[in-house]
Amino acid sequence: MISASPRLDAHVHFYTAHDLESVAASLPYSLPSPHPLKEYLDTLIDAGKKPYLLNNVHLSILPDSENVFASFLELNQLQQSDPQRYGDIHLVGTIMADPDYATDQRLSHPQVAGIRIVLHNAKPTSISTNAYSTPAWQELLTRLQPHHHIHIYACEAESNLRVLRQLPKHITVLIDHLGTCHPERGANEPAYLALLQEAKIRGNVYFKGPGYRTSIHPIAAQPFVEKILQYVGPQRLLLEATDAPHVGTDQEGVPYAHSFTPTQAFDYVERLAHLSSLHQGVSPETLLRATASDIFPNLYPQRPTMNNITERVISFPVSYSDETIDLQGRVFLPEQVDESLPPVVFNSGFTGGVSMYGQLMSKALAARGYRVMTYDVAGFFTNRQVRNTFVANGKRVTRVSLADQVQEMLAAISWCKQNFDQMPAVASWAMGSSASLAAVIELAKQGGEQIPFYIPMSYTSLTDLQNLRADAQTAHRDIMQLDPMSAIPPFDTGTAQTRLGYYPLDVDTQAYVDQQLGAYTDASGVDHWPGCEAVTASSYQEYITFNPEADLPTVTGKLPIALIVHGNDNTLHMPAESVRLHALYSKQQPKAELLQVEDMQHGQQLIADNPIFQSLIQRIDQGIRTR
Template sequence: MTKVIEEEFSFPVEFADETCDLRGFIFRPAELDDEARKLPPVVFNSGFTGGVSMYGQLVGKALAGRGYRVTTYDVSGFFTNKGVRNTTKTGAQTVTNVSLEDQKTELLALIDWTRAHFGRMPAVASWAMGSVASLAAITELARSGTEQVPFYVPMSYTKLSALQGLRADRVAADAALKALDDDAAIPPFDTGTEATKLGYYPLDPATQAYVDVQLGGYTDVGGVDHWPGCSYVTAKSYKSYIAFDPEAELASVSGTFPPALIIHGKQNTLHMPAESERLYSVYPGEKGENALIIDGMEHGQQLQVDNPVFQSLISAIDDAIRTHSA
């Protein structure tokens, strides 16, 4: 079995208003054989607050076990990068701003760092809201005409406005959240209770227990705050993420888009498979015969090392990258 090495590093990110260093992690095989040397490195970015403290460590180790060098990180304001940016104290409350625009900028910076460190452009694999941020990143690369990533793997992609259909009263919640001051503190999640019905991220009932139990376990292992890594988020987070829609820009960008493997769980009730099927229909790059809709896969419940669904997911990503890097 391949021995996997974990290393920590930092990389600079030039935001519109400041430059920050973010903490990142590399998962790599202890030794590279000739076949592994032909593989591109992989940048992985995850969903809400995500990165190494969530699926990054899981996917990173799994791909490193197959010969890849994987970089990943926690988005600014969360977990290992909690104090860097987007976090403020309001009295006794710690309030975090969730910015997909920042995530796009961070991902582009990590792509640059990974290319410089490993000597070639990395593939990008991403999860859920991270897939939206990564779509924005590769769209920006296409628009600018700079070097494009060699392969793109969005998993559980969802146009963020579609998530609002999970709320008990979508229209009332949207109006109430938009009426709040930008800096107002709201719960991270809307789970349909009086205390959380104006939360930032709506969860379907089937996903609520999984979020705390399974993802909490990942972050505990990582030695950082128990999921979700924040107590409150800003109302501005909701307003900005509803408006963040890189999919709407695809038709107007004429640059080069990488080949893609678009993946979704067939039983996902949080991010619906129809979302990835729609992305497949409008994505302008090579994308195979169809989106890969995996039977038996929910949102992330099967993302565990020994689960056969997870193993098939990693195999599909590995096969696709190798096919396009030969």
């Protein structure tokens, strides 16, 4: 499964047989196997778990961290030899916390993220009260730069606490393995609670996973995660780490390497995050990696704010089959435009764009430097009077035309090309993804300039959507027999009165969209969602035969790189729809990627402050930048 935000491994060790030679004779146990960078990366990439950022942490058995610096060079060589496979991977390192080793020169390396204090099973009484306040240590601590952190590894909570209390309070601290490797003492161990309380007071102490050194069973590690959340909140937790190659043994003496591979370690932390999120009101993804930009501020993407964005109303000509008329649109411009990025066109589904999710998506992307253009489709909201609306028997009836929406998308792309001198990326939501797919295919058939990147979200085949009806066959037969201009309900919500509705929608989904999208439309000063009282029977009769997927196998022109997005918990537009689209699309464009978002439903998470939405925007941004 692909994560919505960039995957990271906040704790991994890379070393070679050469690195181990110097310690082979001094270890009290058998020498671990080498763990080379390339082998690790190839394993994850081939498993569909390609990381964005890795932290190569100082390995305690080595006398120095030269293996960390060597890994920087190795990744650079891999990226030069195969930029497509390794080019968008970033690597930082945490080096040995030794006053003589952690020199200014080494700490000034742009990929060094901090220093690591390793205490293993050191008893609290073995740590003197001034162990980290000697002149040599004080000098080392002054060499740390604002983006550096101190990484503490001790199995005992009290040992972690004794070290923490000696460190300057302005330095960010990252405590390993949830702060304890003793599950038998429980999450209410007094020393553990004292550690959490000290972290709470300081405000810049983070707790890191993966958690399996606390317990190899996620259910047993869960109480410790929940206790961390209780004291310091999700903004101080970073679970996503593997600690590969999993050296050492668990509390029963079983080698961790017998229980985990890197991919299994990722599965473990995802399970732990899921369990811990169930009663906390946060998403698993927040617990996995939302704080990564705090710990690795120079490399992990940070979420920009949506401030200082200018909105401008524009008009653009659309050539329909029978006339050319102007539609109103809106452009969202950041205070500082990133000219290296293409503009973006966003279109939505059945009932609109700018008056609903268009505002949210456009502002989120503009905050990252994009110029975004969006619009309401003809017949709805700001473009209600333009086309496709009439009054019959005192009721306003709207004709929904996907053929028209394809032309509107092509016109929006053309407007961006003319006004920004670049072909735009296209992001589409729900039924809008069907219209945009047809537009992208049309550009390919024309053989001219293609858009650079395509993001269909919550895609569905319109025929498959009918499976949500209580009696799809009968409803289809009855609607197809109606006069094309007959008025039918906008939605089929499963009642006798709505069974001939245009769009099947269960009652629960209708309730959330009425509240969520109604708030958008009310704030915009346009008709309350859905923006129509009834639609024409022709709307259904035409869209049931609209199937751009059927054209994909025969496309001979260039299709854009695509990021096909779908929520795994979507019960309206089923995830299998995007899986099928990806299978077809990737035959024509091998760089197409399927992004299945954990815990994402249909539109319930499309809220500015929702971590899933924030992560989604981050992945879209990453996809466009690294295309």
